[in-house]
Amino acid sequence: MTGIDQSSSNNSVVGGATSHHQQQQKESPSLSLSTSSQPLNKESIFLGDASSSSLGGGGGSGGFNYTNLTKEQQQQIQKIISQQQQQVPATPTHQKQQHHQQNHHSTGDMINTNGGGNYNSHHHQQQQHLGSGGNSAGSPSHQLNKAQLAVAEANALKLLEEEKRKRDEKKRKRETDEQWSKVIRSKLELEKKKLDDDEQKSYTINQELYTIFNDLQMISHDHSIPFETPELVVVGMQSDGKSSFIESLLGFQFNIVESNIGTRRPLIIQMINNQSKQEPSCRFKKECHLIDGTSIGSLEDKWEEHETPAEELTEEIVRRTNDLTGARGDRVSSFPIFLRVEFAHCANLNIYDTPGFRKGGDERLKYEILDMVKKLIEPKHRIIVCLEQSNVEWANTISRPLIKKIDPDFTRTILINTKFDNRVKELRNRESAHKYLEGEGIVTGKKIFFISLPLKRNLDPYKFKEACKECYLEDYRKLLEIGFDENRFGAQIGIYKVKEYVERHLHERYQQNLVPSLTSLENICRRTDKEIERVRKELDENNLQTLKFKVLQYVQGFNSQIERLLEGSVVGDPDKYGQTLEKELEQCCVQTWPNFNFGFDIQNAKFALYGGAQFERLLNELEYVVHSREFPETSINEVASAIGISKLHNSPIYELAATNIFQIKSKKVLLPLIDIALQRCSYIFKRLFDIGVSILSNEEYHTVSLYASFLEEFKSQYFTFIKEIEADCKTRLKDDFDTFTKIVDWNLLNGLNEIKQYNYIKVTPEETKQRVVAIMESNPIDESFEINTKSRRIDEETYRKVCMIAGKLFSGIRFFFSKFMRNKLNAFFLDPLFQKLGSRMIDHFSKLTDQKYQELFQSIDQLKILLTKLESQAIDCKLNRDKFKDY
Structure with missing residues (x-):
C-alpha cells in the first residue's frame, strides 16, 4: 500500500475509532478523560509511553515509566485503577476492552514481577498487537488506552508531587525540630551557667549580709535588744514534700525515710550561717519537760553539749516525738522540738516544720493538728509557706482554704506546688501549660511557685545541690519544648526562684531590724556611760x-x-x-x-x-x-x-x-x-x-x-x-x-x-x-x-x-x-x-x-573588773553603732 493509501486508511481507521468512541461515550456517560472517572490499569500506563507524543511526551523518552515508581507508589496507582474500573459499566465493547487489558495485565504483572522487565520489549509487543488487526490504532480500545494514559500519568505525577511535598515537609519539620532542639540546649546551657554564676554571686553578697546579721544578732542578744529572726512556717498535707522543701533551704538532706517523721510535734529549726562549718553542725535543745530545777533566764542555753550527725537526725526526732506522744501515732503535742543548725551554705532563718493536715482518719487528731498549725501561723511576723502537690487539681486543694482563713489575701503566704515533675509531663502544649501555671482562685497579682526536688536519698551536700539543679533544668526543658511564655512564667519555676524570693524577703527583714537595733544601741551607749559614772562614784564611797x-x-x-x-x-x-x-x-x-x-x-x-x-x-x-x-x-x-x-x-x-x-x-x-x-x-x-x-x-x-x-x-x-x-x-x-x-x-x-x-x-x-x-x-x-x-x-x-x-x-x-x-x-x-x-x-x-x-561585796576588785567591762562594752557598742550606720 502506498503512503497515500496508508494515510487514507489510517484516517478512516481513526475516523471510525473516533465515531465508535463517541458512540461509546453516549452509551456510557461515565467514561471521560477526568481523573475521577476514567478507568485505568497498569497496562495502559505501559502503552502510554508509546503514545506519549500525542500528550506532548516526545516519544519514548518523554513518557511516564511505571517501573521507575517505588513499590508504595505502584500500589497507590493500582488502587486508583481498581477504583475507576469499578465505575465503568460492563458494555460489550468495554468487556472486550477489559479482556484485552487483562491479557496485558498478566504481561505487565509478569514484567513487573521480574523486576520491572524491559520497557522497550514490552512496547514492541504492544505495537505488534495493535498492528495485527485485533486492536488497530484507530480502534476504540486504543483511544481508550490513550485517555487512560493521560489520567494515569496525571495521577502518578500528582502522587509524586504529594510524596515530594511530604518529604519536603518532613525535612522542614526535622530541620525545625533540630533547630529548636539546639535553641533549647543553648537555653539550658545558659540557664545552668546562670545558676552557677548567680550562686557564686549570691554567696558573695549574702556572706556580707549574714556577717552583719550575725553581728547584729549577737549584740542584740548580749544587750537584750528585741530582735526578730525571720521565720517561715511550712504547712501542707501529709506527703506534700514539707521535709524535702526544708532540706533544700538547709542545703543538706536529713535522710528522712519515714513518712510520719515530725508529724506529731512541731520541729523548729534555727538556721545559722557559719562560714567555719563546711559540714552541717546540728544540736538539739534539751527537752525542758525532762529538766528538773530549770532556772529561769538560762533557757536559751539549754542546748545539748554534743552534736547530732545529720544522718542520725531522723532517729532522734522520732525518739523525742515518741517520748512525748507515744509510739502509736494517735496523739500530738504542741510542745516543739528545737534543732539548731550551723552551716556555711544556709541562711539565718527559723523554720517551723508543722504536722501535716489530714484528710479523714481520727477526727480528734485531725482537729488538734489543725488547731496547732493555726496557732503557729497566726503571729503576723511569720511567713507562711503553703505546700500543695502539683498533681492535685486546684478545686481539690485543702491547705490553701485553711490558710486563707488566717491570711485572706495571702500577703504573707508563699504558695508552692511541689512534685511539679509529675505534672509538667502532662502539659501537652503552650495553652495547657499557661492555664495551669496561672492557677485558679488566686488573688490578683499573687504568683505560685512550681518546684521539683530529688527523690534520691543519702546524697552529700554537693551532690544534693547538683540534683536540685537537675530537677529544675528538667522541668525547664519540658516547658521550653511546649513553648511556654518564659517571660511571663519563668520566675515561678524551680526551687531557686523560691530561694531568691526568700532571700529578698530576708534583706527586707534585716533592714527593718536594723533601725530599731541602732536606736537601742544608742540607748545602750548612753546607759553604759551613765553606769560607768555610777561605778566610779561607788569606788570612791565604798x-x-x-x-x-x-x-x-x-x-x-x-x-x-x-x-x-x-x-x-x-x-x-x-x-x-x-x-x-x-x-x-x-x-x-x-x-x-x-x-x-x-x-x-x-x-x-x-x-x-x-x-x-x-x-x-x-x-x-x-x-x-x-x-x-x-x-x-x-x-x-x-x-x-x-x-x-x-x-x-x-x-x-x-x-x-x-x-x-x-x-x-x-x-x-x-x-x-x-x-x-x-x-x-x-x-x-x-x-x-x-x-x-x-x-x-x-x-x-x-x-x-x-x-x-x-x-x-x-x-x-x-x-x-x-x-x-x-x-x-x-x-x-x-x-x-x-x-x-x-x-x-x-x-x-x-x-x-x-x-x-x-x-x-x-x-x-x-x-x-x-x-x-x-x-x-x-x-x-x-x-x-x-x-x-x-x-x-x-x-x-x-x-x-x-x-x-x-x-x-x-x-x-x-x-x-x-x-x-x-x-x-x-x-x-x-x-x-x-x-x-x-x-x-x-x-x-x-x-x-x-x-x-x-x-x-568584795568591792574594790569587783568594781574595778566591772568598770573595765563597762568601758569595753561602751567602745564595742559605739563601734557597732557606727558600722551599722554606714550599712
Missing part, C-alpha cells in the same frame, strides 16, 4: 556600814516594785519584758496541759503581759483547761468490780459504785493539773526578779545591784521563797482535793447547774468546746439533779446508768474544782508575795554577818 544600809534600802525598793508589778503597772516595760501566752508556753519549760488542743479564746492571750496580769491570764486558762476535762472511759469490768456487795447485805448499791469510780477517775484526771498550774505560777513570779532589778538599776541610789555576788544571793533567796510557797500551796491543794472528793456531798451537787444534759461517756471535741464556752460565757439554768437506778442486773443498762451517775458526779466536782483552784492559788501563792516577801528578805540580809557582807 565602806561596810554604807553597804548594809544600801542593801536594806534596795530590798525595800525591790519589794515595792514587786507589789506594783502584781497590782498592775507599766513601769517594768511590757514591750520588753511582757510575754504573750504563746511565748510563755514556749519558754516556761513546763509540761503542757494534757489533751488540751481546743483553741479557746483565753483572755489577753495575744498581749505581752507580766506580773499580776499574767497570773490572772493563767487562772483564766486554768478554768478553761479544767472545764475541758471529760469523764474518762470506764469499762464494764470496772463497773462490775465497783458494785460488789455490802458487809451487811448483798443488795447492790449503785451510788456507792458510782462514787468509787468517780473518786478514782477524778484523781487521775484532775490532780495532774495542780502540778502544772503551780509550776506555771512559779515561772510567772520568778520572772519578776529580772524585771524588778531592771527597774531599780535605773535609780542612781540603788548601787548595790552593781555587785554580782550580792545579786546572786538576792536572787537565790527570792527563788527559795517562791519554791517554799509553791510547796506549801501544793500540799494544801492536794489535801483539800482529797477532802473534797473523799465524802461526796450529794446536796452540794444539787447546786450545780449545767446548760443542758449531755452524754458524759462519749463526747466529741465540738461538744466539749460548746459546753465549756456555755459555762464560761453564759449564766447557767437551774435543772434538777435526778438519780434513778433500780436495776439489779449488771447488764448494758446497769453499766450505762452507773457510768452516767459517776459522770454526773465528775461534772459537779469539775465545776467546783475550777473555782477551788482559783481560790487556793490566790490565797496561798499570790497573797504571800504581798504579805511575806518583804519581811522575809529584810530578815535574811539583816542577820548576815560582817564576814558574809565582805564576801558579797
Whole structure:
C-alpha cells in the first residue's frame, strides 16, 4: 500500500475509532478523560509511553515509566485503577476492552514481577498487537488506552508531587525540630551557667549580709535588744514534700525515710550561717519537760553539749516525738522540738516544720493538728509557706482554704506546688501549660511557685545541690519544648526562684531590724556611760556600814516594785519584758496541759503581759483547761468490780459504785493539773526578779545591784521563797482535793447547774468546746439533779446508768474544782508575795554577818573588773553603732 493509501486508511481507521468512541461515550456517560472517572490499569500506563507524543511526551523518552515508581507508589496507582474500573459499566465493547487489558495485565504483572522487565520489549509487543488487526490504532480500545494514559500519568505525577511535598515537609519539620532542639540546649546551657554564676554571686553578697546579721544578732542578744529572726512556717498535707522543701533551704538532706517523721510535734529549726562549718553542725535543745530545777533566764542555753550527725537526725526526732506522744501515732503535742543548725551554705532563718493536715482518719487528731498549725501561723511576723502537690487539681486543694482563713489575701503566704515533675509531663502544649501555671482562685497579682526536688536519698551536700539543679533544668526543658511564655512564667519555676524570693524577703527583714537595733544601741551607749559614772562614784564611797544600809534600802525598793508589778503597772516595760501566752508556753519549760488542743479564746492571750496580769491570764486558762476535762472511759469490768456487795447485805448499791469510780477517775484526771498550774505560777513570779532589778538599776541610789555576788544571793533567796510557797500551796491543794472528793456531798451537787444534759461517756471535741464556752460565757439554768437506778442486773443498762451517775458526779466536782483552784492559788501563792516577801528578805540580809557582807561585796576588785567591762562594752557598742550606720 502506498503512503497515500496508508494515510487514507489510517484516517478512516481513526475516523471510525473516533465515531465508535463517541458512540461509546453516549452509551456510557461515565467514561471521560477526568481523573475521577476514567478507568485505568497498569497496562495502559505501559502503552502510554508509546503514545506519549500525542500528550506532548516526545516519544519514548518523554513518557511516564511505571517501573521507575517505588513499590508504595505502584500500589497507590493500582488502587486508583481498581477504583475507576469499578465505575465503568460492563458494555460489550468495554468487556472486550477489559479482556484485552487483562491479557496485558498478566504481561505487565509478569514484567513487573521480574523486576520491572524491559520497557522497550514490552512496547514492541504492544505495537505488534495493535498492528495485527485485533486492536488497530484507530480502534476504540486504543483511544481508550490513550485517555487512560493521560489520567494515569496525571495521577502518578500528582502522587509524586504529594510524596515530594511530604518529604519536603518532613525535612522542614526535622530541620525545625533540630533547630529548636539546639535553641533549647543553648537555653539550658545558659540557664545552668546562670545558676552557677548567680550562686557564686549570691554567696558573695549574702556572706556580707549574714556577717552583719550575725553581728547584729549577737549584740542584740548580749544587750537584750528585741530582735526578730525571720521565720517561715511550712504547712501542707501529709506527703506534700514539707521535709524535702526544708532540706533544700538547709542545703543538706536529713535522710528522712519515714513518712510520719515530725508529724506529731512541731520541729523548729534555727538556721545559722557559719562560714567555719563546711559540714552541717546540728544540736538539739534539751527537752525542758525532762529538766528538773530549770532556772529561769538560762533557757536559751539549754542546748545539748554534743552534736547530732545529720544522718542520725531522723532517729532522734522520732525518739523525742515518741517520748512525748507515744509510739502509736494517735496523739500530738504542741510542745516543739528545737534543732539548731550551723552551716556555711544556709541562711539565718527559723523554720517551723508543722504536722501535716489530714484528710479523714481520727477526727480528734485531725482537729488538734489543725488547731496547732493555726496557732503557729497566726503571729503576723511569720511567713507562711503553703505546700500543695502539683498533681492535685486546684478545686481539690485543702491547705490553701485553711490558710486563707488566717491570711485572706495571702500577703504573707508563699504558695508552692511541689512534685511539679509529675505534672509538667502532662502539659501537652503552650495553652495547657499557661492555664495551669496561672492557677485558679488566686488573688490578683499573687504568683505560685512550681518546684521539683530529688527523690534520691543519702546524697552529700554537693551532690544534693547538683540534683536540685537537675530537677529544675528538667522541668525547664519540658516547658521550653511546649513553648511556654518564659517571660511571663519563668520566675515561678524551680526551687531557686523560691530561694531568691526568700532571700529578698530576708534583706527586707534585716533592714527593718536594723533601725530599731541602732536606736537601742544608742540607748545602750548612753546607759553604759551613765553606769560607768555610777561605778566610779561607788569606788570612791565604798565602806561596810554604807553597804548594809544600801542593801536594806534596795530590798525595800525591790519589794515595792514587786507589789506594783502584781497590782498592775507599766513601769517594768511590757514591750520588753511582757510575754504573750504563746511565748510563755514556749519558754516556761513546763509540761503542757494534757489533751488540751481546743483553741479557746483565753483572755489577753495575744498581749505581752507580766506580773499580776499574767497570773490572772493563767487562772483564766486554768478554768478553761479544767472545764475541758471529760469523764474518762470506764469499762464494764470496772463497773462490775465497783458494785460488789455490802458487809451487811448483798443488795447492790449503785451510788456507792458510782462514787468509787468517780473518786478514782477524778484523781487521775484532775490532780495532774495542780502540778502544772503551780509550776506555771512559779515561772510567772520568778520572772519578776529580772524585771524588778531592771527597774531599780535605773535609780542612781540603788548601787548595790552593781555587785554580782550580792545579786546572786538576792536572787537565790527570792527563788527559795517562791519554791517554799509553791510547796506549801501544793500540799494544801492536794489535801483539800482529797477532802473534797473523799465524802461526796450529794446536796452540794444539787447546786450545780449545767446548760443542758449531755452524754458524759462519749463526747466529741465540738461538744466539749460548746459546753465549756456555755459555762464560761453564759449564766447557767437551774435543772434538777435526778438519780434513778433500780436495776439489779449488771447488764448494758446497769453499766450505762452507773457510768452516767459517776459522770454526773465528775461534772459537779469539775465545776467546783475550777473555782477551788482559783481560790487556793490566790490565797496561798499570790497573797504571800504581798504579805511575806518583804519581811522575809529584810530578815535574811539583816542577820548576815560582817564576814558574809565582805564576801558579797568584795568591792574594790569587783568594781574595778566591772568598770573595765563597762568601758569595753561602751567602745564595742559605739563601734557597732557606727558600722551599722554606714550599712
